[in-house]
Amino acid sequence: MTTTIQTQGYWSRxxxxxxxxxxxxxxxxILVLILLGAIFAPWLAPGDPSVGSVLKRLxxxxxxxxxxxxxxxxxDMLTRLLYGGRTTLLMGTVPVGLALLIGGSLGMLAGFSxxxxxxLIMRITDVLFAFPSVLLAVAIAGALGAGLxxxxxxxxxxxxxxxxxxxxxxxxxxxxLDFIEAARASGADDFTILRVHVLSNVIGPVLVYAxxxxxxxxxxxxxxxxxxxxxxxxxxxxxxxxxxLRNAIYSQPLLAALPGMLIxxxxxxxxxxxxxxxxxxxxx
Amino acid sequence: MNPSPxxxxxVEVSGLRKQFKTRQKRWGEKPRVVHAVSDIxxxxxxxxxxxxxxxxxCGKSTLARLLMGLIPADGGTVRIAGVELQQDAAQxxxxxxxxxxxxxxxxxxxxxxxxxEDAIMFGPLVHGTPRSEARERAHKLLSRVGLDxxxxxSRYPHEVSGGxxxxxxxxxxxxxxxEVVLFDESVSALDKSVEIQVLxxxxxxxxxxxxxxxxxxxxxxxxxxxxxxVLVMYLGKIVEIGPAQSLYENPAxxxxxxxxxxxxxxxxxxxxxxxxxTGDPPSPIDPPSxxxxxxxxxxxxxxxGEAEPQLSSLAGLSSGDIxxxxxxxxxxxxxxxxxxxxxxxx
Numbered sequence: 001m002t003t004t005i006q007t008q009g010y011w012s013r014x015x016x017x018x019x020x021x022x023x024x025x026x027x028x029x030i031l032v033l034i035l036l037g038a039i040f041a042p043w044l045a046p047g048d049p050s051v052g053s054v055l056k057r058l059x060x061x062x063x064x065x066x067x068x069x070x071x072x073x074x075x076d077m078l079t080r081l082l083y084g085g086r087t088t089l090l091m092g093t094v095p096v097g098l099a100l101l102i103g104g105s106l107g108m109l110a111g112f113s114x115x116x117x118x119x120l121i122m123r124i125t126d127v128l129f130a131f132p133s134v135l136l137a138v139a140i141a142g143a144l145g146a147g148l149x150x151x152x153x154x155x156x157x158x159x160x161x162x163x164x165x166x167x168x169x170x171x172x173x174x175x176x177l178d179f180i181e182a183a184r185a186s187g188a189d190d191f192t193i194l195r196v197h198v199l200s201n202v203i204g205p206v207l208v209y210a211x212x213x214x215x216x217x218x219x220x221x222x223x224x225x226x227x228x229x230x231x232x233x234x235x236x237x238x239x240x241x242x243x244x245l246r247n248a249i250y251s252q253p254l255l256a257a258l259p260g261m262l263i264x265x266x267x268x269x270x271x272x273x274x275x276x277x278x279x280x281x282x283x284x
Numbered sequence: 285m286n287p288s289p290x291x292x293x294x295v296e297v298s299g300l301r302k303q304f305k306t307r308q309k310r311w312g313e314k315p316r317v318v319h320a321v322s323d324i325x326x327x328x329x330x331x332x333x334x335x336x337x338x339x340x341x342c343g344k345s346t347l348a349r350l351l352m353g354l355i356p357a358d359g360g361t362v363r364i365a366g367v368e369l370q371q372d373a374a375q376x377x378x379x380x381x382x383x384x385x386x387x388x389x390x391x392x393x394x395x396x397x398x399x400x401e402d403a404i405m406f407g408p409l410v411h412g413t414p415r416s417e418a419r420e421r422a423h424k425l426l427s428r429v430g431l432d433x434x435x436x437x438s439r440y441p442h443e444v445s446g447g448x449x450x451x452x453x454x455x456x457x458x459x460x461x462x463e464v465v466l467f468d469e470s471v472s473a474l475d476k477s478v479e480i481q482v483l484x485x486x487x488x489x490x491x492x493x494x495x496x497x498x499x500x501x502x503x504x505x506x507x508x509x510x511x512x513x514v515l516v517m518y519l520g521k522i523v524e525i526g527p528a529q530s531l532y533e534n535p536a537x538x539x540x541x542x543x544x545x546x547x548x549x550x551x552x553x554x555x556x557x558x559x560x561x562t563g564d565p566p567s568p569i570d571p572p573s574x575x576x577x578x579x580x581x582x583x584x585x586x587x588x589g590e591a592e593p594q595l596s597s598l599a600g601l602s603s604g605d606i607x608x609x610x611x612x613x614x615x616x617x618x619x620x621x622x623x624x625x626x627x628x629x630x
Contacts, residue, residue: 010440178388179392185385186456186460187381187460201397
C-alpha cells in the first residue's frame with residue numbers, strides 16, 4: 001500500500017460529527033451572533049446604554065429611532081440588550097471556566113490519589129453539595145455584597161462541586177486500567193501520568209458537563225442580579241433589566257419580556273449544544 | 285541461599301513475599317491476610333525464557349507487579365541486572381528501562397485517546413529522548429513487529445485488531461530497549477492462529493535484541509513452546525521448578541502432574557475423561573497448613589498437614605543448566621526421610 005491512510009484524531013472526529021448536527025449548528029450560530037453583538041456593542045449600538053430621555057419612557061418595540069423600544073428611564077433597549085449581553089455572558093462563562101479549572105484539577109487529584117486525600121476532598125465537596133445551589137449562591141453573594149466580582153466568585157464556588165464530582169468519577173474509572181500501570185512501568189511519575197494519560201480521558205466528559213452548566217450559570221447570574229445581589233444599576237445586565245422592567249409587564253409586555261427571552265435563548269442554546277457535544281463524543 | 289550478584293543472571297528473586305489485608309467489614313473485625321506470594325526465589329539467566337504457570341488466583345499477576353516494582357514487596361529482594369529493586373523513585377525509573385511488561389488485556393493497556401505512535405513514544409519521551417528520535421524509533425519498532433508504520437502509526441487502539449494491538453504493546457515494551465520483558469498472560473486472549481504468530485515474533489525479537497523473557501501463562505502448551513525453564517506456582521508458592529524438558533517429561537510434584545494431565549492433547553490415546561484434580565484451589569486467605577496442595581492431593585497423608593515441604597533437588601533428573609535452575613520440587617514424597625509412605629514413582 002503506497003498511499004498513507006491517515007486517521008484523524010479523536011477530537012477532530014468529534015468536531016466533524018458535531019458540525020453535521022443541524023440543531024447544534026443552529027444553536028452555535030445563535031450563540032456566536034449574540035456573542036459578536038456583545039463584543040462589538042460599542043460599534044453596533046445606536047445609543048449610549050446609560051443615557052435616557054424622560055420624554056421617551058417605555059416606548060413600544062418598533063418605535064422610530066428605537067428599534068426595540070425604550071426602558072423605564074427612556075434608554076434605548078437595543079443598546080442596553082447588546083451591552084447587557086457582555087455582563088451576562090461574562091457572568092455565565094467565567095465562573096464555569098474557573099470552576100472547570102479548579103474542580104477539574106481537584107477532582108482528578110482526588111480520583112487519582114484515592115484513600116485519604118480523596119476522602120478529604122470529597123467530604124468537603126459534600127458539604128457544599130448539601131446546600132441547594134441557588135440558595136448557596138444567594139448566601140455567598142449576600143455575604144460578600146453586590147458587585148460583579150463577588151457574583152463571579154459566588155457562582156464559581158457553587159459550580160466547583162458538581163464539576164469536581166464528574167472529574168473524580170471519570171478519573172476513578174481510568175485510574176485502575178492497565179495503561180496507567182503501563183505508563184508507570186515505563187518510568188513516568190504521577191504528574192506526567194495525570195497530565196498525559198488521565199487528562200486525555202477525563203477532559204471529554206467534564207467538558208460536556210461544563211457546557212451544560214453554562215446555562216445554569218447564566219440563569220443564576222441573572223437571578224442574582226434580579227434580586228439585587230449581582231450587577232448593580234446602571235450596569236446593563238439582562239437579569240437586572242428584567243427586574244427594573246417588571247412594572248411595565250402590563251403596559252408593555254413584549255418590551256418587558258425581551259431580556260428574559262434572550263436569557264432563555266442563550267441558556268437553551270448552551271444546553272442543546274451540550275447535548276450535541278455529548279452525542280458527538282459517543283464516537284469511539 | 286542467595287548467591288552473590290551474578291552477571292549472567294538478569295533477574296534474581298529471593299524470598300519474595302507479598303500479603304494483602306482484606307478490607308475491614310465491621311468495626312473491631314480483624315483484617316484478614318491474603319498470602320498472595322510467599323517466599324518465591326528463582327533466577328533468570330541472560331537470554332533465557334522462564335515460564336511461570338499456575339491456576340487463576342495463584343499469585344502470578346501479583347508476582348508480575350512485584351517484579352516490575354509496581355507494588356512494594358513485604359519481604360525478599362528482586363535484582364534486575366544486578367541492581368536491587370527498591371521503592372526509590374529515581375532508582376526505579378532507571379531500572380524500568382531494563383525491564384518492561386506486556387499486559388494481558390491489549391485494549392486496556394493502551395490509552396484509548398492516544399495514537400499508536402504516541403503510545404510507543406511515551407516511554408522514551410519520559411526518559412528524555414528527543415521527540416524526533418523517539419518517533420523514528422517507534423516507526424522502526426512498528427515495522428519490526430509487523431505493522432506498517434505508514435498505515436498504523438496514527439491509528440487509535442480501537443481501530444486495530446487484538447493481535448495487532450498486542451504487537452503494539454510489544455513494540456511499546458521494546459521502546460525503552462529493556463534487557464528483560466515480562467509477559468503477563470500476554471497471548472492468552474488471542475486467537476490460536478494469531479497466538480502462534482505472536483509467539484514466533486517473540487522468539488525472533490529475543491534473538492535480535494538479546495532479550496530475556498519472563499513468561500506468565502496458564503496455558504501449558506504455550507509455556508512449553510517458549511520456555512527454557514518452567515516454574516509452577518500454587519497458592520503463592522513454588523511447587524516445582526526446572527528446565528522445561530525435564531519438568532514436562534518427568535513432573536515430580538502431584539500438582540504438576542495433574543496440570544500436565546489436564547493439558548489438551550492432539551493424541552486420542554492421551555485423552556482423559558476424568559479431571560485429574562477437582563474443585564477450586566483453597567482460599568489464599570487461610571492457606572492449608574503444611575503443604576498447601578494437600579487438600580486436593582490424592583497422595584495426602586498426615587505429614588503433609590504438619591510440615592511444609594521444602595524445594596529439593598531431584599536426584600538424577602536434573603539436566604540442562606544445573607547452576608541456575610536445577611529441577612526441584614516441594615513434596616514430601618520426594619524426601620525419603622520425610623515420613624510420607626509413598627514414593628514419587630507414578
